[in-house]
Amino acid sequence: xxxxxxxxxxxxxxxxxxxxxxxxxxxxxxxxxxxxxxxxxxxxxxxxxxxxxxxxxxxxxxxxxxxxxxxxxxxxxxxxxxxxxxxxxxxxxxxxxxxxxxxxxxxxxxxxxxxxxxxxxxxxxxxxxxxxxxxxxxxxxxxxxxxxxxxxxxxxxxxxxxxxxxxxxxxxxxxxxxxxxxxxxxxxxxxxxxxxxxxxxxxxxxxxxxxxxxxxxxxxxxxxxxxxxxxxxxxxxxxxxxxxxxxxxxxxxxxxxxxxxxxxxxxxxxxxxxxxxxxxxxxxxxxxxxxxxxxxxxxxxxxxxxxxx
Numbered sequence: 001x002x003x004x005x006x007x008x009x010x011x012x013x014x015x016x017x018x019x020x021x022x023x024x025x026x027x028x029x030x031x032x033x034x035x036x037x038x039x040x041x042x043x044x045x046x047x048x049x050x051x052x053x054x055x056x057x058x059x060x061x062x063x064x065x066x067x068x069x070x071x072x073x074x075x076x077x078x079x080x081x082x083x084x085x086x087x088x089x090x091x092x093x094x095x096x097x098x099x100x101x102x103x104x105x106x107x108x109x110x111x112x113x114x115x116x117x118x119x120x121x122x123x124x125x126x127x128x129x130x131x132x133x134x135x136x137x138x139x140x141x142x143x144x145x146x147x148x149x150x151x152x153x154x155x156x157x158x159x160x161x162x163x164x165x166x167x168x169x170x171x172x173x174x175x176x177x178x179x180x181x182x183x184x185x186x187x188x189x190x191x192x193x194x195x196x197x198x199x200x201x202x203x204x205x206x207x208x209x210x211x212x213x214x215x216x217x218x219x220x221x222x223x224x225x226x227x228x229x230x231x232x233x234x235x236x237x238x239x240x241x242x243x244x245x246x247x248x249x250x251x252x253x254x255x256x257x258x259x260x261x262x263x264x265x266x267x268x269x270x271x272x273x274x275x276x277x278x279x280x281x282x283x284x285x286x287x288x289x290x291x292x293x294x295x296x297x298x299x300x301x302x303x304x305x306x307x308x309x
Contacts, residue, residue: 033074034064040133040142041083045070049083052092058100060093081133088130091121116182123182124149126300140167142190148301151176151184154243157259157303159215163189171199173215174303186301201255201307207238210246213257213305222246222257232274234267257305265295 033053038046048068053061063074072083073092084092091112098108115121124147132143153160153176160179163172172189203209206226211219223240226247227233237248246257258266265286272282289295 031063037063037072037074037081038083040081040131041070041072045083050086052089054096054100056100058093058097060096075135079134079136079139083131085125085128085130087122088124088128091115094121113182124185126151137168140164140172140189141192143167144188144190146186146188146301148176148184148186149182150180151301152180155259155261155299156186156301157244157261158186159217161215161217163187163215167191173305175215186303199307201249201309206248210237210248210255211257213255213307214244214246218242218244218257223260224248227270228274230274232267232271234270253308255307259299259302259304261296261302262298262304265290265298268295 031051034051037051038049041049045068048066049064049070049072050066051063051072051074053063053074055061069086070083071086071089071092073081075081094112094115095108098111103111112121116123126148128147130145130147132140132145134141134143148156156176159173159175160177161175163175166172167189170191172191174186174188176184176186178184201209201212203212207224210224211222214222221240221242221244223236223245224238224247225234225236225245228235243260244257245260245263247255249255268289269282269286272285277285286295290297
C-alpha cells in the first residue's frame, strides 16, 4: 500500500511540474530584445506590440509579430529603445536605410521631411504617441511624445522651455519642441517615483499659489482669477500676458491652470454651479451648449495643469 502511495505522489509531482517546466522554458525562449523593447510602454500595450530590428544594411527584421497598433525597437546604438504607431513604420524603414548609408542625423531629418512633403511618407497624425526609453541617469529615462503638427505653444497652452534638467531630477513637466512646424510635438517626461518631494501647493499669496502647477516660464504671464461663489461671476486677480489662466486652490484641494481658449466653458460652468446645479446637470448643459454652438469645443491638444497637496 505504501508503495502505491509513493507511486501516486510521484506521478502527481511529475504532473504538477510539467506546466511549470513548460512555462519556464517558454519564458526563457523569449528573445530578451523583445522584453527590453516593450518596457517603455504601458502594461496593457506590451504583449501585443510588434518588435522589429534592422541589420547593417538597413533591412527590417521582425522579432515578434504583434496584434495591436504599436511597433517597438530594442536598444539602438544611441542607447534608446523606441515604440511608435505602426503607421510610422515606413518612416523608420527609410531612416534605417539612410543610417546604413552613413547619413548624418541632420541629413536623415532633411530626407524624412522632404519625403513627407512630397507625400511619399505619411505625416504623423495629430495626437499620435511615441515612447522612448533610456537606461542611464544622464538622459530622460522614460519619455512619451505627442505629435501635434504645426501647433503653436499659444494654441496649446504649453511651455517651450526644455524640462530636461528638471526631468532628470524627477520633476519634469511637458514642453513643446519645433513649434509651428510639421514636426511640432509635446515632450512628456514620465518622472520616476520620488523618494522625497519639494512640490507644494502653499505660497505667500493667492496669485503665486494659483500659478504653482505651471512650468516656471509660464507663471509670470498667466492670468489669475476666481469665481464669486454666490453668482458664479469671474473675479480677475491679475490680468496676464500669455495664453494660460489659473485659479487658486479650491474647496476640493485642487489648483488648476488652463488654456484661456476654454474660459467660456468654465465661466458657464461656474454660473450653473452657483445656481446649485448638480455635476450631471452641468455636464449635460455644457454638452448642449457645445452642440448648439454657444460654446466652442475645446481644441485638440489643449493643455491643462492640476496640482494637489
